Amino acid sequence: MPRDIKLDQMMSKAVECAEHIKRHERALVVSHIDADGLTSGAIAVLALERAGLTCEVMFLKQLDKESLERITDSGYELVVFTDLGSGLIDTIESLDINAVVVDHHIPSQSEYVYHLNPCLFGVEGSYEASGSTMTYILARALQGDLNVDLSPLAIVGAVGDLQQIKKGKLTGLNRIVLEQGKRKGYLSYINDLKLFGKQTKPVFKLLQYSVDPVLPGLTGREDACISFLRGCGIELKGERWKRWIDLTQNEKRKVVSSLIKYCIARGLSPDVAQQLVGEVYILEKEKEGTELRDASEYSTLLNATARYDEAEVGLAVCLGDRERALSRARTLLGEHRRNLVDGLSFVMENGVIKRESYVYFDAGSRIKDTIVGIVAGMSMSMVGREVPIIAIAETDDGKLKISARTTQSKARKGINLAEALSMAASIVGGVGGGHPVAAGATIPRTKKDEFLNALEKILCDQLGN
Ligand SMILES: [Mn+2]
Incomplete structure (x- = not known):
């Protein structure tokens, strides 16, 4: 049965929410503490500030009655919930919170006026629209073309929420946002290796530190990774160790096809091996050779800050801090990945x-x-x-x-x-x-x-x- 997708109605709902927000001077933004929630929060803050409001931000592991009561007590005239809230609309209403809810999780009801959720308009919240994409829709309703520069954050959130997994690429509303960002030169996409570290790490480290998936015979083994790449005929060193982005198209193709064969021969399931390659998303305005250039690496960086209870660091990166916050986020991510690799080694040894x-x-x-x-x-x-x-x-x-x-x-x-x-x-x-x-x-x-x-x-x- 064809779905009834009502994008026009969604856009007018976004405008209705935007008009309501503009009637206020200050707001509390409450968002979820993961990559999608952090980018959603950042998009909301930037869009609201551009619309003339002053904002504070709060991140929550989950929204429940107690946290809603705390929010009520804080006495904000307007609360904008992003990437959460749809499941608790009844409670939000009963506590009489003046709220705008922008979320993509299954809503508990559809009556509340200032509620922007893809599920209410025939769009799948689990893979066609992330919290960040919905918040971007609100941002566009607030200021139109001015906020297209926020599309990269929307895509980082969508990738962080794994919205691209089901179809192997971003689809639905996420795709519309992607194309909008691409037209204005903020985003691009290509088919490429999906391992972590393409922008920043020597090529052999991509393999050595690959934990999702674990590459049989390679993960955790530096020597094996180096000799595998030499076997592909790759010159690993120029003036310094080459990164993935330093390789030629030909070299990249060579490595990818050999890697897939190598892993399947050693027992990795062909499905998982094929998923080593896929559509990846580039943030064109970020510096080449940084984590922020690649949507997946950016979202991993944000998740690391959230996981170690430093969400404000991730938020600061989203808001544009490329100095202290970025360096702190990198430290947290490095520790996280080391912990994972050590953990895996423990299981392999024992x-x-x-x-x-x-x-x-x-x-x-x-x-x-x-x-x-x-x-x-x-x-x-x-x-x-x-x-x-x-x-x-x-x-x-x-x-x-x-x-x-x-x-x-x-x-x-x-x-x-x-x-x-x-x-x-x-x-x-x-x-x-x-x-x-x-x-x-x-x-x-x-x-x-x-x-x-x-x-x-x-x-x-x-x-x-
Ligand atoms: Mn989400």
């Missing part, structure tokens, strides 16, 4: 322990509890995807953090990690939850064995064994 219905590793204090879930997810490509992987790490406050990951195909066969971890954790006096394919729990440190036994049985039951 291996996993097999149980009937899952495999697990206990990292103790060797992997931070805040990233052990990511490490578990990355490890799946090394330890196999046949059964869920469970990771254990000690937390700073004396408990055990459990993270679990599995594949969509396992979920279709009945595995639900959120339910399994929640049940197993409650048996030993802990709490757990999440999604069917990615879940977490916190349990008392003395209850590890009891938890693992309970989990084994629950997962067997889910598979009907």
Whole structure:
């Protein structure tokens, strides 16, 4: 059945929201603490300030009743919610907050007047319109052509929200914003290798530090990466180590095709290997050779600031700080990537322990509890995807953090990690939850064995064994 896409109505809704904002002199911008939320917040701040308002910004991990009550108490005459809020419209209304909500998550209702959400106009919020793209639509309604320079931020947010994954490239409203930015010379796109570090790192480091995906035989092995590239006939050094952007088109093509063959020959699934290449997005006004030139690297940089509780650093970068904030963000990102690579090395060296219905590793204090879930997810490509992987790490406050990951195909066969971890954790006096394919729990440190036994049985039951 064809969808009923109502772009005209969406634009008039954006204008309605913009008109309402213009009736005020100051506003609080409340946004989500991830790359999409940070770019959304930055677009809102820049657009509102250009429209003559003064702004403050607040970032939240999630919007709930308590945070809404705190916002009410702060006494702002206008609150602009970006990349969150649609699920709590009723509460926002009942607390009588004068709000404009710009979000792309499933809305709880459609009656509220100042509510700009793609789902209400037949556009998919999960892959056709990010929070940042919706905030950009609002910015255009506020000032028209003046705000096209904010399109790069919208695209960084969309890529950070992984909106391009489903179709292999940005589509829908995201694509319209991309083309607008391209026409004005702010953005471009090409097919290229998708590994991290093309702008900034020596080519061999791209392979050595690739964690998504893990490249079999290459990730974590400098010598192997260098000899692989030499084998492709690439001159690795000019005056200094060459970066990806320093290679010729021919050299790039050579590396890409050899890399895909190399990885498939060593067991990487062909689907994953093909995804090493795809559409990438360039920020034309950013300096070549910096993370900010590439939308994916930019969003990774922002996520690092959010992950280590320094969202204001990421926001400052979005607002244009290329000195202190950028250098701090780079430091945070470097630490994050080192932590991930160390975590992976731990799993590679120590291996996993097999149980009937899952495999697990206990990292103790060797992997931070805040990233052990990511490490578990990355490890799946090394330890196999046949059964869920469970990771254990000690937390700073004396408990055990459990993270679990599995594949969509396992979920279709009945595995639900959120339910399994929640049940197993409650048996030993802990709490757990999440999604069917990615879940977490916190349990008392003395209850590890009891938890693992309970989990084994629950997962067997889910598979009907
Ligand atoms: Mn989002």
